[in-house]
Amino acid sequence: xxxxxxxxxxxxxxxxxxxxxxxxxxxxxxxxxxxxxxxxxxxxxxxxxxxxxxxxxxxxxxxxxxxxxxxxxxxxxxxxxxxxxxxxxxxxxxxxxxxxxxxxxxxxxxxxxxxxxxxxxxxxxxxxxxxxxxxxxxxxxxxxxxxxxxxxxxxxxxxxxxxxxxxxxxxxxxxxxxxxxxxxxxxxxxxxxxxxxxxxxxxxxxxxxxxxxxxxxxxxxxxxxxxxxxxxxxxxxxxxxxxxxxxxxxxxxxxxxxxxxxxxxxxxxxxxxxxxxxxxxxxxxxxxxxxxxxxxxxxxxxxxxxxxxxxxxxxxxxxxxxx
Amino acid sequence: xxxxxxxxxxxxxxxxxxxxxxxxxxxxxxxxxxxxxxxxxxxxxxxxxxxxxxxxxxxxxxxxxxxxxxxxxxxxxxxxxxxxxxxxxxxxxxxxxxxxxxxxxxxxxxxxxxxxxxxxxxxxxxxxxxxxxxxxxxxxxxxxxxxxxxxxxxxxxxxxxxxxxxxxxxxxxxxxxxxxxxxxxxxxxxxxxxxxxxxxxxxxxxxxxxxxxxxxxxxxxxxxxxxxxxxxxxxxxxxxxxxxxxxxxxxxxxxxxxxxxxxxxxxxxxxxxxxxxxxxxxxxxxxxxxxxxxxxxxxxxxxxxxxxxxxxxxxxxxxxxxxxxxxxxxxxxxxxxxxxxxxxxxxxxxxxxxxxxx
Numbered sequence: 001x002x003x004x005x006x007x008x009x010x011x012x013x014x015x016x017x018x019x020x021x022x023x024x025x026x027x028x029x030x031x032x033x034x035x036x037x038x039x040x041x042x043x044x045x046x047x048x049x050x051x052x053x054x055x056x057x058x059x060x061x062x063x064x065x066x067x068x069x070x071x072x073x074x075x076x077x078x079x080x081x082x083x084x085x086x087x088x089x090x091x092x093x094x095x096x097x098x099x100x101x102x103x104x105x106x107x108x109x110x111x112x113x114x115x116x117x118x119x120x121x122x123x124x125x126x127x128x129x130x131x132x133x134x135x136x137x138x139x140x141x142x143x144x145x146x147x148x149x150x151x152x153x154x155x156x157x158x159x160x161x162x163x164x165x166x167x168x169x170x171x172x173x174x175x176x177x178x179x180x181x182x183x184x185x186x187x188x189x190x191x192x193x194x195x196x197x198x199x200x201x202x203x204x205x206x207x208x209x210x211x212x213x214x215x216x217x218x219x220x221x222x223x224x225x226x227x228x229x230x231x232x233x234x235x236x237x238x239x240x241x242x243x244x245x246x247x248x249x250x251x252x253x254x255x256x257x258x259x260x261x262x263x264x265x266x267x268x269x270x271x272x273x274x275x276x277x278x279x280x281x282x283x284x285x286x287x288x289x290x291x292x293x294x295x296x297x298x299x300x301x302x303x304x305x306x307x308x309x310x311x312x313x314x315x316x317x318x319x320x321x322x323x
Numbered sequence: 324x325x326x327x328x329x330x331x332x333x334x335x336x337x338x339x340x341x342x343x344x345x346x347x348x349x350x351x352x353x354x355x356x357x358x359x360x361x362x363x364x365x366x367x368x369x370x371x372x373x374x375x376x377x378x379x380x381x382x383x384x385x386x387x388x389x390x391x392x393x394x395x396x397x398x399x400x401x402x403x404x405x406x407x408x409x410x411x412x413x414x415x416x417x418x419x420x421x422x423x424x425x426x427x428x429x430x431x432x433x434x435x436x437x438x439x440x441x442x443x444x445x446x447x448x449x450x451x452x453x454x455x456x457x458x459x460x461x462x463x464x465x466x467x468x469x470x471x472x473x474x475x476x477x478x479x480x481x482x483x484x485x486x487x488x489x490x491x492x493x494x495x496x497x498x499x500x501x502x503x504x505x506x507x508x509x510x511x512x513x514x515x516x517x518x519x520x521x522x523x524x525x526x527x528x529x530x531x532x533x534x535x536x537x538x539x540x541x542x543x544x545x546x547x548x549x550x551x552x553x554x555x556x557x558x559x560x561x562x563x564x565x566x567x568x569x570x571x572x573x574x575x576x577x578x579x580x581x582x583x584x585x586x587x588x589x590x591x592x593x594x595x596x597x598x599x600x601x602x603x604x605x606x607x608x609x610x611x612x613x614x615x616x617x618x619x620x621x622x623x624x625x626x627x628x629x630x631x632x633x634x635x636x637x638x639x640x641x642x643x644x645x646x647x648x649x650x651x652x653x654x655x656x657x658x659x660x661x662x663x664x665x666x667x668x669x670x671x672x673x674x675x676x677x678x679x680x681x
Contacts, residue, residue: 025576029492032484033501036550039543040504043511046522103416111413120417122669127424129597129665131604133632134654137639138427141647150377183423190420214406237510244512246607247632251639272514276610287526294518298511305510309503 043298051295054288062292068257068274070289071282077289079296081257085174085268086297089249090242092178092263093185098235100182101189108190109197110219121194128187136251139180140172144252147171147179151264166264172254175263177270180248185238192237196230197223229311236308240301246272271297348398353391360387384415431654438652448617448634453641460653462619463634467660469623470534470613470630471603474541479595482549489550490557491579508547516543517608525612532614534623537630540608545598552594556587589675596668600661606632631657 055062057075065078108121148171155166204222213221224231250273253266260267275290282290364383368376388411396404446459485505489498520540524530560583568578584591609615614627615637629637631653638650 019574019576021576022574025579026492029484029488030497032481033488033493033497035481036485036508036546037501037504039546040508042523043515043519043543046519046527047515050522050526100416100419103413104420107413107417111410112417126662126665129600129604129661130427131606131632131657131661133604133606133635134431134658135427137635137650137654138430140639142426142430143423146377153378183420183427186420186424214402216406216409217402219409240510244510244514246512246514247636251636272512272607275514275518276607279611284526287521291518291522294515298515301510301512301515302507305507308510309506 047291047295047298050288051292054285054292057285058289066257066259068278068289070278070286075285075289079271079293081259082269082271082274082293083296084259085253086243086270086272086300088263088268089174089177089181089270090239092175093181093242094235094239096179096182097186097189097238098231101186101234101238102193102231104186104190105193105197106219106223108194110215110223121191124187124190124194128191132184132245133247133251135180135184136248139176139248140251143180144171144176147176151175154264162261163263165262167262169266170254171264172252172266173260173262173264174253174268177249177253178263180252181242181245184245184248185241188241189234189238192234193227193231196227196234200226229314233308233311236304236311240304240308243304244272244297244301245270246276249273250276271300346398348391348395352394356390356394357387360384360390388412388415428658431651431658434648434651435653435655438648439655443649443652444656447619448629449619451617453638453646454643456645456648458649460631460634460649460656462616463629463631463653464656464660465619465621466534466613466616466623466628466630467603467632467657469621470538470541470609470628471599473535473538473623474545474602475595475599477538477542478545478549478598482546483553483591485546486550486553486557487579489554491575491583505547505550508543509551511544512607513540513544513605514607514611516540517611519543520608521611531625532612532627533625534613534620534628537609537613537628538623540612541602541605544605544608545602548598548601549595552597553587553591556590556594557583559590560586589671592675593668593672596664596671600664600668603664604632604657604661606630606636609633610636631660 054070054075058065058077059074060067060076060078062078064080065076066080068077068081069075070077104124108117108124112120148168151166151171152168154164158164159166200223204226205218208218208221249270253269253273255269255273255277256267257269258267271293275294278286278290360383363386364379364381367382368379388408391411392404392408395407399407442457443459444464445461446457447462448458449462451458485501489501492498493501517537517540520536520543524536524539525532530536564582564586565578568582569575573581609630610633613630613633615633616627616629620626620628635650635653635657638646638653
């Protein structure tokens with residue numbers, strides 16, 4: 001029986017009255033739910049108010065200007081570089097993290113020795129809790145200096161493409177940001193995918209084994225098809241995380257308002273990084289402009305997360321259980 | 324069963340007895356390939372003077388995987404070779420992930436532990452210049468604890484009641500809308516939550532920077548996490564408990580408070596503590612709303628404060644050797660803070676696991 005239908009105190013009893021306590025408590029619960037919706041609406045409204053003010057005063061084109069002079073008169077700013085940097089660094093992160101995360105999830109669910117699987121899963125969950133500023137500090141002081149050698153090698157092999165050329169400056173580039181973001185979102189993608197893999201029906205796997213499938217064939221014929229939508233939605237959740245990440249980008253990236261053709265060289269910026277690093281110097285106009293860029297980030301993450309939720313919801317209907 | 328055995332079964336029976344056990348690559352051969360690849364990788368690295376150890380590892384790894392694949396292919400056939408290749412790649416994924424994460428933890432602990440002392444934990448940065456050694460995190464620790472507590476006071480009632488509404492009362496469009504928006508809210512970037520409070524509280528209502536403003540943004544981030552985890556826990560409470568209580572004539576609200584919540588309290592506590600751990604590490608909204616302060620400000624309702632994550636960011640930004648030391652030490656304190664919350668949460672979960680067997 002659905003708990004929501006059980007003895008609903010908000011319905012009148014036989015004598016036509018509703019208990020006062022039930023009415024108060026039910027009202028409080030409902031009110032909290034509505035408060036939550038109101039907060040969500042308020043976020044959209046208050047970001048939009050400021051953003052509209054900022055964009056109406058913008059002397060450049062908000063979408064295509066390669067500049068951020070929101071504090072000067074007249075203010076000129078545009079999000080082209082930020083949008084590019086945000087999308088590119090997040091895509092790098094996803095491309096790097098997704099296969100590895102699926103691999104780790106498979107490792108935990110199907111390859112690791114039984115005794116190791118549980119502690120490793122536990123460890124992955126703990127790592128998901130490491131604050132982003134710690135990743136940022138580690139990325140800037142440990143990872144970046146160690147990437148230069150690797151980038152020189154990439155330049156040696158693929159420098160002719162232009163995208164992967166490298167001039168030997170400190171590796172505070174979109175690629176480094178992407179690599180750090182990939183490390184950061186690994187735990188979250190892994191833990192979601194692992195849960196889905198674990199739910200693969202045992203009967204499917206045993207049937208495949210009984211037909212003589214190797215372990216890998218069991219995985220490709222039962223586990224991966226079953227978990228496909230789960231992998232996609234986990235990836236999109238990771239993407240949402242990467243899009244909005246602030247501190248790791250603010251510490252690693254050496255920002256500029258130019259799009260550098262090479263991903264390995266410094267330059268570019270992301271929405272969140274730009275807000276965090278420009279905020280202290282911003283005038284009130286500058287703040288409005290930063291809020292406008294924040295609104296774009298908000299919409300971007302809403303779209304990605306909404307899509308992920310839709311995929312999960314559709315799968316739930318399809319599978320017919322609360323997976 | 325290997326492909327070979329299947330093939331033998333399909334062919335007319337040969338004179339000799341069919342070999343049922345497939346020929347396998349002996350384990351020592353795999354070990355030899357591994358050692359060989361490692362030697363080769365190191366050798367190439369030394370001879371060609373490749374600066375990055377990562378490259379040595381890559382060369383050795385690629386060589387090991389491809390040789391093993393070729394060897395297995397030749398001896399055991401295609402299907403088993405693919406199977407072994409996949410297994411190697413899955414192990415490689417694990418290794419690839421463990422290396423940076425282990426490096427992160429090791430680096431933070433080894434570089435942070437030197438800076439931690441009683442002085443560090445009990446002093447602020449008041450009057451300490453960025454190139455000077457000394458100073459501490461007391462003001463930041465105090466700020467973090469206060470902001471996280473205020474955030475949970477703001478977020479917990481709404482979060483818990485919303486979860487109760489969704490599980491015990493919620494039906495129809497409103498409940499579906501709330502569920503959807505809780506999911507969406509989970510994905511809000513922390514900096515956007517910060518901008519929201521900035522726009523509403525500081526720019527529209529005209530209040531100043533304070534720990535309270537930061538706590539509001541943290542509460543926005545905390546609410547959906549609390550709703551989600553509490554909802555999951557309430558759903559685990561067996562329906563029979565509710566029915567038994569209702570059948571005794573207990574009002575629904577008392578059933579929820581006295582039967583449902585106590586049964587799920589362990590899981591709910593765990594969820595809340597994990598949410599606390601999550602928001603304690605948030606930096607972005609703190610930059611926008613609490614602003615940072617080198618002095619001790621024990622009043623979270625007035626004036627700029629500091630917080631541990633913000634302190635790490637500021638010390639990193641100062642860019643001197645001693646400020647880096649402080650940044651690492653503070654990062655270690657922050658990780659310890661978060662991990663203690665996490666471990667305590669898991670302990671509570673184990674200690675008060677919902678007893679579904681009753």
